[in-house]
Structure formats: structure tokens, C-alpha cells
Amino acid sequence: MASETIFNSTLSEHHWTDQIRKDFDKEYALYVTNIPVSVFNVPKSISAIKPEAYIPQVIALGPYHHLRSELYQMERYKVAAVKSFLNKEQVLNFQHLVIDKLKTLEPIIRACYHKYMDIDGDTLAWIIGIDGLFLLDIMSNYDTIINSEGRKLSQDALLSRDVMVLENQIPTILLKELRKTLQIVSAEKDDDDGLTSMLEGFCRAHSPLGLAPLAQLRPGTNCLHLLDLMYLLIVNHEGAKSVPQEASVKLDVVEDDQELGIMKDELKNNLVEISTVLTNLGIKTPLQVITRMPWEKISNLLGIQTGNKDKNPLVEEIKIPSVSHLCKFGGIRFNPTNGGIRDARFVATEATLYLPTITLNANSEVVFRNLVAYEAATSKSALELGQYVDLMSGILDTAEDARLLVENKIIQGELSNDNIAQLFNGMNKSSGKARNRTIEAVNAYFNSRPRVQAYNFIKQRNSGTNSNLAATFPYTGSLPLPPLDSTLPRQLVAKELDINEAHDEVPPAYV
Template sequence: MDLHSILNVNFSKQRWVDQISKNFNEEDGIDVSHVPVCVFNVPKSIARFKPEAYVPQAIALGPYHHFETHLYQMERYKVAVVKAFLDPNQVHSFEHLMIEKLKKIEPMIRACYHKYLDLNGDMLAWILAIDGLFLLDLFRYYGQMERFIPKKLMRYETLYRDMLVLENQIPLVILNEIQKIINGDLELLPMMIGYCEVHSPLKLIRESNSYTGTANYLHLLDLMYHLIVNNESPKQDYLHQESSHGQGANAMHEITKKEHVITNIEDIKEFGQKLGKFKKFGKMVSVLVSIPWEKISDLLGFNIGKRSNKEDGDYLPRVTEIDIPSASSLSKYAYINFKPSNGGIKDTKFLATEAVLYLPVITLEIYSEVVLRNLVAYEIMTSNSTLELAQYVDLMSGIIDTEEDVKLLKSKGIIKGNMMNEEIVKLFNGMNKSNEHARGNETVKQLNKFYNKRLAIKAWKFMKKRMRGSRKVLIVILTLLACLLMIVYSFCEVYGCPKLFNKIT
């Protein structure tokens, strides 16, 4: 996205030299080797299908989007919240109390961010001090933003959505330092967990003894991610069941398109329209042009009139896909049932003996797509990730092709929430396959194996295989036959063929 800043966007080479030389010459430098990078700049390869989902819409938290013009109007409200959060003495001595201490840990702050921060130490400390205290107040008074931010200025749902954007995260190590500086006594982890429970589209781990201190989590999005992926039912629940712990990938199971034939038929149609200009052929050609070629071509397995919109400037990058049947196809042709699992994404299992696919319950609301996309982006950017969430999203993208698939999963209690069926289809059809190795996923293999064993599917695949060698000849014959019949029909419409069609003249 083309995001505009209130500052000069030119890279400051001198500032970079000053920062490096300062860190290099410090006698007691801070060791940042143990500080993990956790706030990533989402690459275009991930964000290209929906870039607006990876940037804040109403409020910037942290340095990445702080100076963008459409977000900067919120600064005065953030300052008002911070001043109300602190006591009068802390407000009076804020620069000495907060800014100077944050400047001392500047190397640690910079180490948390994936992108180079072209800001001096003072500016960075002020940004993190204001935004960090604002975020702490949000957790403390969750749902009460009307105290400082007029509702007509922004939708509070947008604010809560922005808090879960990857590039908008503030590391917990910084929030903990701010708490120490002001002698804060907020129980940060329970408040953050409560926030995650409200906004997570998937169930979180339930056992309270599984929650550890904030030192084990990097920021709010990281906390939600781990509470999602670590949610698993006890092993004994599936002790006597076949299981596979993988999830699938995005899919499409259409018949291969015959583009060269499509082009030929399109040319025939365009040529017919040109012939229509001559009076002698006018009526005949008008009949030919009015024939529903699209429907006829669909019956023959073609796809006329479905060319790419690239010429119109409407072209979008194609979503990568993996072959797996849709939910409705699995149900209709392989009699596979769908049931909600008791746990999370780790409990996604296909049991061939029962012909049941167990899926976690997912609740989709207005900003669930943003949350899912940023969770998956964070998982992909984390080097030690196993891509469990991304593979689950790939599976859902694979089995959801149409609204019929959504209705089926809703009827089974797997999909919940207020998001419209059409929006759910767009959500999952627009999620690019995130893992090239998902082709080897066991759940996908088992589903395809079970599906392909069905008698009707085997018969279709047998016919498709046998016809593959003579497909071009068959297509040409059928096309010529259809054209011949239409020409005869058009001729008789104009001149009449009583013997042929048994009409009375």
C-alpha cells in the first residue's frame, strides 16, 4: 500500500552512522543477542492478496506506522489517555522518569524490530513511552475508550482490530520495562488473555495452569498465536481412533481448461457478429449470435466468456492451490461427515473408519480475516514455527469453494459467527497457500485417498484417463457437430424446413 508519512521518507545515512558509532563506542553496551526479533515487516509476497489487512486503519502502535498522515490524528487522544493513566507527579517528571530510562535500553528496543528504525533515540523513546502506556490503559479499561476517544471519530472495533496487526505490535519486554518505571501493578498476562479470548476466531487452550508468565510471550499477537496452536484435547479422547495431525492446503478440483478451443470458439462468435452486418446473412447470424454458447460450452466442458481481466487492468495475482475436494463434494460423493472437535487445530483429524473429518470450531466476525491473516503471517515469519495454523487455514481454504460448503459447515456447528456466507467464501478463497510442503500433508492424503476410492469417482477418473488421448479429437468433433446443428437450425429459422422439422407452411 502507498502509505504517506508526515516526515521525510528519505533514509538518513548520517543518523544510521551516529547510531552505530554510539553503540560501538559505549563502554557498557547492552547485550541484545538474547532478544528475539518479534515485530516483523510483512513482506509483499504475503501481503499482496490483501495488503490492507496488514496495516492499521485507525491507530498506530509503535514506530512502523507512527507518522502516517491518516493515523496521526489519534496522537492527541493517546496523550490524553496517558496523562489520565499516570499520577500528577509522574506527568510532571515524565521526561526524566520515562524517556531517559527508555533511552538507556534503546539497543534492546531496536533489537525487537525486524525493520531498521530510521529514528533517533529521543524520538523512539517518546513513541514507545506514549504508545506503551496507551496500550496498558487499553488492557486495564478494555471496552471503555469512550472516556477519551469520541465514538463518531472511529469505530472501537477498528481500534481492537488494529491491536492485532503484526506491524502494530509492542513487545512485552518493553511493556514490562514501562511497568517497572512507573511502579505499575497491572496483572498484564490475565488481561491480555481475556482480550485474546474475546477476539480469537479459534478456541484457546483452556487449562489455567498452562499459562506462564509474560516473559514466555513476545507480544499480544504472539500470545494469541500460542494459545491457539497449543490448544489440544487430551490424547485419550482419540485413543481408539485413526489420527493425523496435519492440516490441508488450498484446493481446486475443476476439470482442466481447454484454452485453445475456447479461443477458437470465441473467434467464430466474433466473426459471426461481423457477418451480421450484411443484410443477406443478417437474420441468420443474429440467431447464431443469440444462441447461448456459454451454456453449450459448459455442457461440453469448455469455459467461454471467462477470460482473464488482465486487459482491463483488473488482474489480480492467482492464489496458489492444492487439489482436494470441497466440503460439499466430500459429503455428496464420498459420504464424509463433518464434526466439530473438542480442542483446537491440533485436533483436526480424518477418521477413515468412520468417514468423519473433525475440525475445530471457528467463529468469524467482522475483523476475523485480519486476525487470521496476521496470525498466519507471524507464524510464517517466525523461523522456529511448524506452520500448524497456516496448514489449518490452507485446509479450510481447500474445502470451502462456494456458499454451499459454508452452509454445510455451519449446519455441523464448525463455522459460527456473524460473517456472511459470501464473505466467508471470499476470505478462504483469497488466502494463498502458505506452505509448499503441504502437498505431503497426511490429512489431505487420507481425504483424497478415501474420496478417490468411491465407485462413482473411480468411474469418472477411469473415463477421464481413457479419453485423455483422444480429447482433442473429441472436442473438435463435438464443436463442429454443435456448430453444424446450429447452422442448420438458423437456416431453417430463416427459410423454413417443413420436411425436416415437420412444420406446416
């Protein structure tokens, strides 16, 4: 079977040859090598779970999706918006003023895009000219758009979603050239501050997480496009560091000790109750029965639901208990931080997981997915945003988990609890083998709780395998022991354990 080609026709092959010849001959080829690739194709390994989240639904910006038939109907709308953005003289001289200038920048334009574009130079210049000016029009009039009763669109919701798609980005280096060409700024002036400030307003209106002030970015940081700016402001947002008061720490420790005592009492009562029932059934060694009976039997008896959650098998999540399990069985609390994702931390002395406040709406999933895809594409070493999304995806399994985080003011916005859970349940693990110390700390604390240790002990003894399970514990997704209902009928216990009350001996399979 022949491999796929990037060319649609022999004519396209000639275009490629001409383009390579031009690039080879031009003196500025060395300059182009300094232009960073910033607009990436999302690989299928990332987009396979939910491909529609990575492509524009209404309007194309840039060459990747420009000629898709379902988006082409918006071209007239873009042209009309650009003409209203320009003055009369600029409209009349558009070819000479904008298109001819962009044609001289063709190698730079192509260098910004990861994918080879089978488009001739003239077409590429028109695409960047119209789409770039359309984006500048959106950014410059954004305050007017969102404050106007008649235009607080559907237009805002549809455009803001597509504007944040990775494959729809327009590089800022090209936006700067357009602003200089139209004399919005002088040709000699560095436009970094003006353009970045314009893009910042849009980012602050649509980011699901808090953003750092522009001044907090390292000097010399270049914003490559709108999505890159949002990413930089999210990752670099850090709150003021605060050390808990000694008194509050001691108080939390006292409360934790009290909770430990309660759990130990519950655990003891569980074992005593099971042992009593078995003794009444004529079993002479009840503890041996408990530790050696099939796990499914004891799970059914205690009301524990075993097995994996019903999830999309393509979605791989990190191993960590859900919010409701962390609260109920681990005694862990959840508090909002005053900072960003770098401030997410678990404080064992307080039994508290601190998480940044997040505001969710209908577009938040698209924003998150494209930010994480961009982080992965640029090979950011720490994958900080990916690790945060992995953490949230791991602990948010159900509407009840979402409700707890909403009540604790960690999640805000317009989404229902069910929609919040669905959003994060569909996010595939993205941070690879990167070490997440927050998750490690939460799991270590959770595994140290008496109920969880007892659960793992019984399961380990029952299975007769993996003698290091309790010591090494990577969280397996199973539930820890709940309190036993002391009113369970003896007949039910006998039925679950396959024990015949008429006999004094334990069936051989359980001895």
C-alpha cells in the same frame, strides 16, 4: 537504475553512523544480542494479495507506521488517553520518569524490531512511551470498554483490528519496563504473569479459534507481544482425546457399505443409459465411444462443469475438493472437535472430517492473515496454523460450502455465508511444502469412491495420457460423475456427440 536506500537524506545517514557508533561502544551490546526480533515487516510476497490487511487503518502503535499522515490525527487521542491513565505526579514528571528511562533502553528497543528505523533515539523513546502506555490503557480497561453501552464502540472494533496487526505490535519486554517505571509492579518483581493475564483477556475476546489455558503453555514460554500470545494459545489448544465406541464405528462402516452400493448402482445406470442411447443411434461399440470421445463432449452431456474456478490468479490453494463435493460425491461428513487445530483429523472408518469450531466476525480475516504472517516470519517449523488455514481455504469455495459448515456448527459468528467464502477464497497458500496429513487422508478417501474412480478412469482413457492418473491421483479440481438424466432426448445426445443418426458407423474421430 540506482537501488533504493533506507535513508531519506544525508542527515539520516549521519543518524545511522551515530547509532552504529553508540551500539559498538556500549557495554551492553552483548546483552542486546539475546533480545529476539519479534516485530516483523510483512514481506510483499505475503501482503501483495491484500495489503490493507497488514497495515493499521486507524491508529499506529510503535515506530513502523507512527508518522503516516492518515494516522497522525489520532495522536491527540492517544496522548489524552495516556494522561488519563497516569496520575498527576506521573504526568508532571513524564519526561524524566518515562522518556529518559526508555532512552537508556534504545538498543533493546531497536533489537526488537526487524526493520531498521531511521528515527533518532529521543523520538523513538517518545513513540514507545506514548504507544506503550496507550496499549496498557486499552488492556487494563478492556472489560469496562466492552461492557459500557456508550463506548461499545466503533472504538472496540477499530482498535481491536489495529491492535492485532503484526507491524503494530509493542514488545512485552518494553511493556514490562513501563509497568515497573510507573510502579504498577515493583522493580524487583517478575511481571510475566500479571502482564500475560492482562493480554490473555483481550486474546480470548478476539481470537477466531479456541485458546489453551495459560497453564497449558510449556514452563518458561515467553510471550513476545500480544499477537505472539494469541498464536501460542491457538496452536497449543488441544482437546481431550477420545476413541470412538466400537459400535458406532461398525455402524458407520455398515452405512458406508450401503452408500458404496448405491453409488455403484448409480454408476452402472449411468454407463448403461449412455450405452443404450448410443446403441439406439446405431453405434455398435458404445463403450469404446464413451472412453474415447472428447472429454468436453461427455462433460456437457452429463452436465459437468469443467475448468478452473474463477479465482484471483494470484491466490494459490491446496488441491482438495470443496465441502459440498466432499459431501455429495465422497459421502464425507463434517463434525466439530472439542479442541484446536491440532485436533483437526479425518477418520476414514467414520468418513468424517473433524474440524475445530471457529467464530468469525468483521476482523477475523485481519487476525488470521497477521497470525499466519507472523508464523511464517518466525520460521515455525511445522507451520501449523498455516496448514489449518490452507485446509479451510481449500474446502471453502462457495456460500454453499460455508452453509454446510455453519449447519454442522463448525463455523459460528456474524458473517454471512458469502462473506465466509470470500474470506477464505482470498487466502493464499501459506504452508509451502509442509506435508498436511489430514489433506492427504481426505484426498485418498475421496479418490477411492466409485464415482470418482469412474470419472478419472473415463477421463484417463479419453485423454490417452498419464496412465497413472487413477492410481496416483492428486485431486485436480474437476467434478465426479453425477447421475445421468434418463430423459435426455436422443437428438440432444446425437448433437453433443456429433453423431449423425442416419449412419451406422461411429465418426472416425471417435473410433
